[in-house]
Amino acid sequence: MIYDLKVPASKLKRKCKLSKFKFSNTNDVNPLKDIIGQERGVRALEFGLSIKKKGYNIFVSGISGTGRSSHSYSMASEFASKKETPDDWCYVYNFDKPDSPIALSFKSGDGIIFKKEVEDIIENLKIDFPQIFSSKDYEDKRAIVYNYFKKKIESVICELNETAKEYNFVFKQTEKGLLSIPIVNGELIKDEDIKSLPKEEVTKIKENSNELSKKTLEIVKRLREIEDVLRDKLEELDEEIAFELIYSRFNSLLQKFEDNNKVRNYIIKMQEDIILNLDEFLEDEEEEEELKNILSKNKLLEDFFKRYEVNLFINNVDRQGAPVIKESNPLYYNLLGKVEHINELGALKTDHTKIRPGSIHEANGGYLLIQAKDLITNYVSWEGLKRCLINEESKVENINKDSILAESIKPEPIPLDIKIILIGDYYTYQLLYLYDDEFKELFRIRADFDVEMDRNEENIKKIISFIANHCKEENLRPFHKSAIEEIIEYSSRLADHQKKLTTRFNRIVEIMYEADTWAEFEDVGVVKREHIKKAIDEKYYRNNKYEEKIQHMIEKENIIIDTNTWKVGEINGLAVIDLGEYSFGKPSKITASTFVGKDGIINIEREVSKSGSIHDKGVLILSGYLGEKYATKTPLSLSASITFEQSYDTIEGDSASSTELYALLSSLSGLPINQGIATTGSVNQKGIIQPIGGVNEKIEGFFKICKIKGLTGNEGVIIPYQNIENLMLSDEVIKAVRQGKFSIYAIKTIDEGIEILTGIPYGKKDENEKFPVGTISYFIQRKLNKYAKSDKS
Structure with a gap:
């Protein structure tokens, strides 16, 4: 029976033979750029990119290296x-509400045109305005207006002076406006000279001034009205000239954006603001420069013309x-x-x-x-x-x-x-x-995006084309058919499945680069199988320092692992240590002690808070199994402790639950376990073995320890039968199995596993509900009955 449970060497790895494919190396293959093995993800991504409704943004999920980022970008680029x-977007000054800049949209490429033309217009206006308002033509037009009103003003002033004579005053037009000047003894008196006059004369001047003001109130009012009209006419002239210039400068810009109402409105507002702020364009350059020099000693002078700048916020011209x-x-x-x-x-x-x-x-x-x-x-x-x-x-x-x-x-x-x-x-x-x-x-x-795809002819063909494309794009040496066969096998190893291939193509590409380098070192023109193997081995070597240190500690018995003895209540379990880039299997000694009591199974790791919830569940399942198997008539009187020896990290997962149960069964039966056989697999309450992860790493890890300790042909590993299709073992392990130096057993139940470990039948109850004498169950039942009697006494 035990021999029937051995996995033959032919099932330890699925070899790849590309005899159906007619090519010698990748130079003979049409390259492929499409993503491989992600039909579900690609279909969802394509639908998400196609739908144009609110809320239909996309989350691309998957493990790094599956092409999720690169393909999302390439598909988005294709749709784009x-x-x-x-549109282009510009931010401009808001002339009505300066703290709320306005956003203007333009057809692609028009934003930068608008910005440049506005800049040119403002710079030209800075030159044009001073020239126009200092030109002879402007002075002549201004003189015509001024002379027309000057005659009216002079007429009113004459009228004022006729009245002023009666009060010994005269009116003069000055830069400060119209002034009334007193006359004393036929001479005009300045303000500072009035104080030197006799008091009576000063009083008379004040009285005459007051009377004159009353008499000339209406005439002065008329004069002010004429001056106001003159000022308005001059401003109208300035605005008319300014508007003509502004219109000539802005006309082509308005026509260019006549279909963009928001831009037209902004241009009109800017024109109005320029007219309102003509003085800023007419600043005397010497005075302005002098003012800037003074203010620069403190900080910066605020630039008025910033308001006319266009902020090209988004430019899609290219x-x-x-x-x-x-x-x-x-x-x-x-x-x-x-x-x-x-x-x-x-x-x-x-x-x-x-x-x-x-x-x-x-x-x-x-x-x-x-x-x-x-x-x-x-x-x-x-x-x-x-x-x-x-x-x-x-x-x-x-x-x-x-x-x-x-x-x-x-x-x-x-x-x-x-x-x-x-x-x-x-x-x-x-x-x-x-x-x-x-x-x-x-x-x-x-x-x-999935991490694996089916290992079928179609996907293998795509991988061959993918490798050919990468060789071409990255200028790698052509890959021989044997090299691709090795890559396919490596891909299945990464997927941990004989019928699957990994979709983490970054891992494949890394091996391609490194194999190409090893081929370069050998100065050969084609990458072959041995270069792929070399790249994989060297990659492992670069990352397995910690594994080798553990192996050395086991060899020196700093970590105690037996492989050549038989012991009661002791067994070698298997765990996987994941270092990110590299993971490996490590054996751990698990021990179980059983004794009289009613405490049930004590998980020592849990007692010291070094056990995860899944591991706790696995341990609790053991009680259910023992209860159903051996306590159908009498209560289960048992205290037991289980622990991972020399373990100082948190234990998580249930892949060691079957191993822990084997240790318990050995302790209860008093039958020793072959320490050369390590086990892995979870178990349910019915004693059915369930699959686990990392089976290749676990087997290879224990094999290396057995090799260090010395292979005798009695060593091996027990795995769940469901994990057979996950086997992609190293050539070294397969060779040892083929030579009978190492064995791998695939089991379905605890019964099968304990029989392999002890070499004794497990035993099933007969019609009297008793186990056959000499079986494992017989010894366990006898021990439990003894515990029950001791507990009663």
Whole structure:
């Protein structure tokens, strides 16, 4: 029976033979760029990219290396190439509400044209206005208006002087306006000379001045009206000349954007503002430069002309189709933009030209790819992104917008038309789905990328073409058919399944690069099987330092592992140590002690808080098995302790539950276990063996220890029979099995396993509910009955 449970060498690894494929090396193969083995994920991704409804953003889940990022980008790029190029966006000054900059949209490429033309117009006006308003033509037009009103003013002044003579006064037109000057003894008296006159004369002058004011009130009023009209006419002249110039400068720009009402309205507002602020264009250059020199000693002089600058916020002039942006560092400002400030005299100043876009603006109209973990670890970025998607608009606002020293502005929000593609693992998706209600509404599409695919002819053909394409793109040596066969086998090993292949193609590509390098060292033109093997072996060697140290400690008996003895209540279990890049199997001695009592099975690791919940469950299952098997008539009177010897880390998982049960059965029966046979596999309450993970690493890890201790032909490993299809063992182990130096047993029940370990039948109850004498169960039942009697006494 035991021999029947041995797995033959032919089933320890599924070899790859590419005899059906007619090629010598990859130079004979048509390259393939498409992703392989991700039909479900690709179909979901394609649907998510196609649907144009709110909330249908995409979460691409899967393990790194499955092509989830690269293929998401390539598929998004393919869809983007078929879409229209999105609009340019500019922020401009709001002449009605300066703290709320206006967002203007333009057809792709028009934004930079608009910015440049506005800059040119303003620069030209700075030159044109001083020239026009200092020209002879302007002076002549101004003189005509002035001379027309000058005669009226002089006539009114004459009328005033006729009245003023009666009171010994005369009116004079000065730069300060119309002045009344007293006359004493036929001479005009200055203000400073009045004080030297006799008191009576001063009093008379004041009385005459008051009377004159009353008499000339209406005439002066008429004069002021004429002066006001003159001033208005001169301003109208200035505005008329300015408008003609402005119109000539802006006319072509208005015509160019006549279909864009918002842009036209902005241009009209700018024209009006220029006319209102003509003086800024007519500043005397020498005075202005002198003023700047004075103020520069403190900080910066505020630039009035900033208001006419155009902030080209998003420029798509060089883009064909929609944008596809990858945000590798989704900090708040990188993602959502910011309003920058400059320090002026201790105050933080800003304006519409300091508004900066984030990747969400750059990707507007297209696709934005973000690594989910990077995003959700920046909480404000995640909340800000969700807010944008919910409102379907992006508002540029700073986090510290309430700072007292910082000047704030509120840029007009920009409408969003964007597809977000989050890329992460399964656990991140579950975390967001379970604990973030908004996530469910915003990311309705999940594209799940698998870590494995079927090992069939179609997929093998695709892998061959993938390897050929990579050789071509990366300028690698051609790969021989034998090298590809080895890669296929390596792929199944990575998938831990004879009927599967890994879809983590980054691991395949790494081996390709390294094998090509080993071929280069040998100065050969084609990569062959031996180069793939060399690359794999060297990769293991670079990473297995910790494994070798453990093996050395076992060899020196610092870690006690027996392989050549038989012992009661002791057994070698198997665990996998995962170092990320490399994982390996490590044997652990498990011991069980049984004695009289009613405490049941004590998990020592649990008692010292070194046991995980799944391991605890596995131990508790053992009580159920023993109870059903041996306590159907009398209560189970038993105390037992189980532990992993020389284990100082937390134990998790139930893959050792069958091993722990074997140790218990050995202790209860008093029958020794062959220490040369290690075991793995979980067990249920009915004694059925269940599959586990890491079977190849566990077998190879124990084999290496047996090899160190010395192979006698009695060594081996017991595994669940379901794990046979997971076997992709090393050639060294297969060779040892073929030579009879090492055995691998595949079992379905605890009965089969304990018989292999002890060499004695397990035993089944007869019609009298008794176990056959000399069987394992007979000895166990006898021990339990003895415990029950002792407990009663």
